[in-house]
Amino acid sequence: MRSITELHDNPRIVICAESTDGGMAKVLLTNNETVHVFFSWGAGWDRVSVSHIHHCPTKDEMCEVKGLFFRDGECVMEYHTVDEDHDPAYPRSVQLWRPHLAPPNRPPFLVLIPKECLA
DSSP: OHHHHHHHHOEEEEEEEEEETEEEEEEOOOOOOOEEEEEEETEEEEEEEEEEESOOOHHHEEEEEHHSSSSSOOOEEEEOOOOOOOOOTTEEEEEEEEEEOOOOOOHHHHSSOOOOHHO
């Protein structure tokens, strides 16, 4: 995950609140939409939670936020928790996670896209 200094230096990221292990920001996307982001690096995980006021963030919006908050080559995952862990205050949020101790296991590419779909 990028450092707090790198996040502050990006003119598209406006940090609204900051703590010892994360903060809150508004991010201007290239489609001129603004998303709200909670970010943290505590408890052994990097976490970026992205919320849009009108809809769940799209794949393109999530990819853009990932590029702003994580370094090239960092593998992160969208993690879907069990229902009882959902926060009803943020019904339109999607979260990116990256463990500190080991990179996430990545499934083989052909498991994700069957060979016959590539033809």
